[in-house]
Amino acid sequence: MSGFGKPEVVARGLRFPEGPVPMPDGSVLLVEVARGTLTRIAADGGVSVVAELGGGPNGVAIGPDGAAYVCNNGGFAWAELPGDLLLPIHAAHDARCGSIQRIDLASGAVTTLYDHCDGQPLNGPNDLVFDAHGGFWFTDHGHVRANGRDHGALYYAHADGSHISRQRAEMIGPNGVGLSPDDGTLYVAETMTARLWAMEIIAPGELAAPPPFMPGRLVGTPPAFRLFDSLAVEEDGRICVGTLVEGGISLFTPAGEHEFAALPGVGITNIAFGGDDLRDAYVTSSPDGILYRLRWPRPGLPLHRPSI
Numbered sequence: 001m002s003g004f005g006k007p008e009v010v011a012r013g014l015r016f017p018e019g020p021v022p023m024p025d026g027s028v029l030l031v032e033v034a035r036g037t038l039t040r041i042a043a044d045g046g047v048s049v050v051a052e053l054g055g056g057p058n059g060v061a062i063g064p065d066g067a068a069y070v071c072n073n074g075g076f077a078w079a080e081l082p083g084d085l086l087l088p089i090h091a092a093h094d095a096r097c098g099s100i101q102r103i104d105l106a107s108g109a110v111t112t113l114y115d116h117c118d119g120q121p122l123n124g125p126n127d128l129v130f131d132a133h134g135g136f137w138f139t140d141h142g143h144v145r146a147n148g149r150d151h152g153a154l155y156y157a158h159a160d161g162s163h164i165s166r167q168r169a170e171m172i173g174p175n176g177v178g179l180s181p182d183d184g185t186l187y188v189a190e191t192m193t194a195r196l197w198a199m200e201i202i203a204p205g206e207l208a209a210p211p212p213f214m215p216g217r218l219v220g221t222p223p224a225f226r227l228f229d230s231l232a233v234e235e236d237g238r239i240c241v242g243t244l245v246e247g248g249i250s251l252f253t254p255a256g257e258h259e260f261a262a263l264p265g266v267g268i269t270n271i272a273f274g275g276d277d278l279r280d281a282y283v284t285s286s287p288d289g290i291l292y293r294l295r296w297p298r299p300g301l302p303l304h305r306p307s308i
Helices: none
Strands: 008-011 017-022 028-032 037-041 047-052 057-062 068-072 076-081 085-091 099-103 110-114 125-130 135-140 152-158 164-171 174-179 185-190 195-203 217-220 227-233 239-244 248-252 258-262 268-274 280-285 290-295
Touching: 017 057, 017 268, 017 280, 017 290, 028 057, 037 057, 068 135, 099 125, 125 174, 135 174, 152 174, 152 185, 164 185, 174 239, 185 227, 195 227, 248 268
Parallel strands: 057 125, 174 227, 227 268
Antiparallel strands: 008 290, 017 028, 028 037, 037 047, 057 068, 068 099, 068 125, 076 085, 099 110, 125 135, 135 152, 152 164, 174 185, 185 195, 195 217, 227 239, 239 248, 239 268, 248 258, 268 280, 280 290
């Protein structure tokens, strides 16, 4: 990987880690999906539980009030595979019971902000990103069930629990979500199609109408069989997508030029940027329970979050 540093292990033995959030004190917040927790990884690699969330916490971000906001998919059934790999195989049960949770980081208190939209229950909330207005976009990935796969959707919500709207419906497993440097474009990665979409934001929490047959403009898809997970955006606008099957990070320019940074493992799910120069990339290898850190060739885009 020319220009990319060597991955170093920050922590191992985690139960399907996702959603890393580098914190100012050098620790990293993340969720352990199979453990049902919001977890803190200290700078020295020590692991502690911030809050017991239950279900399947799947993504986390820091909101404008300094609290952690978590997408909870409601829970998976799991398969233990050779090589100490852990994989989700389908929904834990038939009921749709996903939610958006708020966690007070000082007390660990957990509040459910949303579990419905327009009278319909959330299914499998997956990932989220805050905008400059203090609201957040989040994906609902849906679930694999005995009789098929649910459609997914894309939502916008206010952090105080006062408003939620569905901005796209009937997507195929939307997963990672992120904003362009000017906040004018929303990027969404679909897992099973391995497509990265760009959608124009025309007002806070409102997307332009999509073209026929597509949720947005197609940015790109990999040249080989890979699946997409979460994403982060670089300061220069490149989109970095966690990639499964061939584990690594798929990088796209907004115009669709593609590069692939291979990493250890088959399930690289998330990337987040930290450090003083935002060039420390924290990457989750979820099936084998590892959080990596490596030096990135360019800085990540600063997120909309308070100084805490």
